[in-house]
Each structure stands twice: as C-alpha cells, then as structure tokens.
Amino acid sequence: MPEFAWPWVFVLLPLPWLVRHWMPPAQLGVALHLPHPGLRLAAAEGQRAGGWRSWLLLLAWACLVGAVARPQWVGQPQAQHRSGRALMLAVDLSGSMRTDDMQLGGEPVSRFGAVEAIAGDFISRRGGDEIGLVLFGSRAFLVTPLTYDLAAVRAQLQGAAVGLAGTETAIGDAIAVAVKRLAGLPEQARVVVLLTDGVNNAGSIAPLDAAHAAKAAGVRLYTIGIGATEMSVPDLFGTRTINPSADLDEGMLRSLAEQTGGHYFRATDARQLADAYRAIDALEPMAQQGPALRPRHELFRWPLAWSVLAWLLAVAPKRRPREALA
Numbered sequence: 001m002p003e004f005a006w007p008w009v010f011v012l013l014p015l016p017w018l019v020r021h022w023m024p025p026a027q028l029g030v031a032l033h034l035p036h037p038g039l040r041l042a043a044a045e046g047q048r049a050g051g052w053r054s055w056l057l058l059l060a061w062a063c064l065v066g067a068v069a070r071p072q073w074v075g076q077p078q079a080q081h082r083s084g085r086a087l088m089l090a091v092d093l094s095g096s097m098r099t100d101d102m103q104l105g106g107e108p109v110s111r112f113g114a115v116e117a118i119a120g121d122f123i124s125r126r127g128g129d130e131i132g133l134v135l136f137g138s139r140a141f142l143v144t145p146l147t148y149d150l151a152a153v154r155a156q157l158q159g160a161a162v163g164l165a166g167t168e169t170a171i172g173d174a175i176a177v178a179v180k181r182l183a184g185l186p187e188q189a190r191v192v193v194l195l196t197d198g199v200n201n202a203g204s205i206a207p208l209d210a211a212h213a214a215k216a217a218g219v220r221l222y223t224i225g226i227g228a229t230e231m232s233v234p235d236l237f238g239t240r241t242i243n244p245s246a247d248l249d250e251g252m253l254r255s256l257a258e259q260t261g262g263h264y265f266r267a268t269d270a271r272q273l274a275d276a277y278r279a280i281d282a283l284e285p286m287a288q289q290g291p292a293l294r295p296r297h298e299l300f301r302w303p304l305a306w307s308v309l310a311w312l313l314a315v316a317p318k319r320r321p322r323e324a325l326a
Contacts, residue, residue: 118277139203166202
C-alpha cells in the first residue's frame with residue numbers, strides 16, 4: 001500500500017498562493033522603465049494573467065512537494081528469523097602463526113592461511129547469527145563489533161596480517177575483550193571461539209581469570225589449538241624433524257573450555273581445523289523471531305520527474321510576433 005514517510009511536508013502546498021497574496025503586484029508603468037520614449041510594449045489586456053504556464057508551475061510545485069514527502073510502497077510485514085546466538089571469534093595473530101606446517105588443497109600454507117580460508121567459510125555459513133571479531137597478539141583488539149553483516153566480518157579477517165597486533169600471545173586479554181562485548185546478551189546466545197597456537201605470554205589478564213569472568217557472565221568458550229606435531233626443517237646434516245607446536249598449552253585451553261561449558265579442539269592439519277569448525281557449527285540454535293519488518297520501496301523519483309517536466313514546459317520560450325514591439 002502507498003504512503004508518505006513525511007506527510008507534514010504537504011503544509012507547504014499553499015506557499016505560492018500565500019507569497020502571491022502577501023507581495024503586492026507592481027503598478028503598471030513602475031515595474032519597467034523603457035529607455036526610448038517612443039518604444040512601447042504591445043497590450044496584453046485580453047490575456048489571462050499567467051495562462052496555462054501558471055498552471056504548469058503550480059503542477060511542478062505540487063509534484064515537488066509530493067516528492068519531498070517521500071512516497072513509498074509498503075509491503076506486507078515479514079518476520080525476521082534469527083538464531084538468537086552471538087559468536088565472538090578471537091583469532092591469534094602472533095608471530096608463530098606464520099609457521100608453514102599446514103596443508104590446504106595439497107599445498108603448504110601458514111597456520112593463519114589455513115585459518116583465513118576455513119574460518120572464512122565458517123563465517124559465511126552463520127546466517128542468522130551475530131558475529132564479531134577479536135584479533136590478538138601482544139594485545140587484543142576488537143576489530144568488528146557484533147553484526148549480522150557476515151561479509152564485513154569475513155573481509156576484516158581476510159584483511160588481517162600476522163604480527164599486526166604484536167608477536168606475542170595475550171590469550172587472557174582476548175577472552176576479556178570478547179566477554180565484555182557479550183555480557184549484555186541473553187545467556188544462551190553467548191559464545192566465544194578462541195583459536196591460538198601458543199601459550200599466554202603477554203597481556204595483563206591471566207587466561208584462567210578471564211575464564212572465571214566468562215563463566216560468571218554465562219559465556220561458553222570453545223578453544224582450538226592449531227599447529228602440526230611434526231615438521232621437517234633443514235640443518236647442517238640435511239633435515240631434522242621437530243614439533244612446531246611444542247609451546248602450545250593444551251592443558252590451559254582445555255581448562256578454559258571445560259570451566260565454561262564449552263569444548264577444546266586440537267587441529268594439527270587443515271582437515272581437523274575444518275572438523276572443529278563444523279562441530280562448533282552444529283551448536284543448537286536458540287529459536288528466536290525478530291521484530292517484523294515491512295519492506296519499503298521509494299517512489300519519489302516519479303513525482304520529481306513530473307515536476308521537472310512541468311517546470312521545463314512552463315519556462316520554455318514562446319514565439320512572439322514581431323508586431324509586439326512598436
């Protein structure tokens with residue numbers, strides 16, 4: 001059904017009539033002084049003042065006021081179906097995330113490269129959820145507040161770079177930043193997914209203290225430890241095998257998850273990382289119906305176009321006979 005967003009604008013419709021009556025017309029012979037005494041204008045007493053041009057100008061004004069009032073076509077109410085769940089992703093950007101010990105599509109990639117691809121796909125499939133993004137290294141930063149714009153969250157993740165937040169790992173600070181953003185939401189909706197490859201060695205908040213705060217706020221922590229257990233590196237005698245995840249504090253990550261009712265996942269390769277995100281993706285959503293919205297389509301272009309057309313016709317020059325000047 002059609003309606004106007006700003007119907008009060010129609011009070012301006014009588015404005016031309018009011019201006020015409022408030023401003024007295026100029027007296028004949030005073031409004032125009034001709035430089036030559038013998039020059040006179042042809043009389044136009046037989047013509048109605050303004051004629052059809054006045055009606056066109058009035059039509060242009062009415063259409064312009066109608067356009068400013070923002071006519072809209074309003075559709076039927078449509079309910080919004082949302083999961084009622086809010087996820088904060090906390091992703092490690094410390095220097096060790098550059099380690100090339102992951103495989104993706106048969107090609108070696110860095111840990112962050114695998115996270116960027118798999119977590120990006122995870123974000124894209126979270127339709128109906130609010131998602132926010134926290135990036136942390138030596139310090140933790142809220143990059144994207146909770147939003148339904150999943151494309152924006154994924155773009156922020158893909159635009160991040162290892163070392164952007166420092167080379168160390170502030171796990172406790174990252175949890176604290178995420179929990180602060182979730183504290184005001186319904187308890188069933190509060191979820192933090194934390195991904196790291198190391199041990200907490202920076203920041204001002206201990207991870208277990210942050211976990212206690214998360215538990216008090218009703219926030220569930222799902223932790224993912226990423227990094228291979230074996231990797232060949234060159235040395236003086238050829239190559240040797242090392243454990244690139246020797247610094248990963250699995251006990252701490254498991255404790256964080258268990259204290260808050262979440263779960264700990266170990267991802268030694270891209271397949272296990274994808275499995276971890278699929279498991280988190282299987283969380284049962286809390287059914288919730290958002291407020292009904294009515295789609296609105298703006299129609300102001302039509303009266304605006306009619307206004308311009310009427311004005312152009314009204315001001316178009318008309319041909320006068322040469323006898324008009326004597």
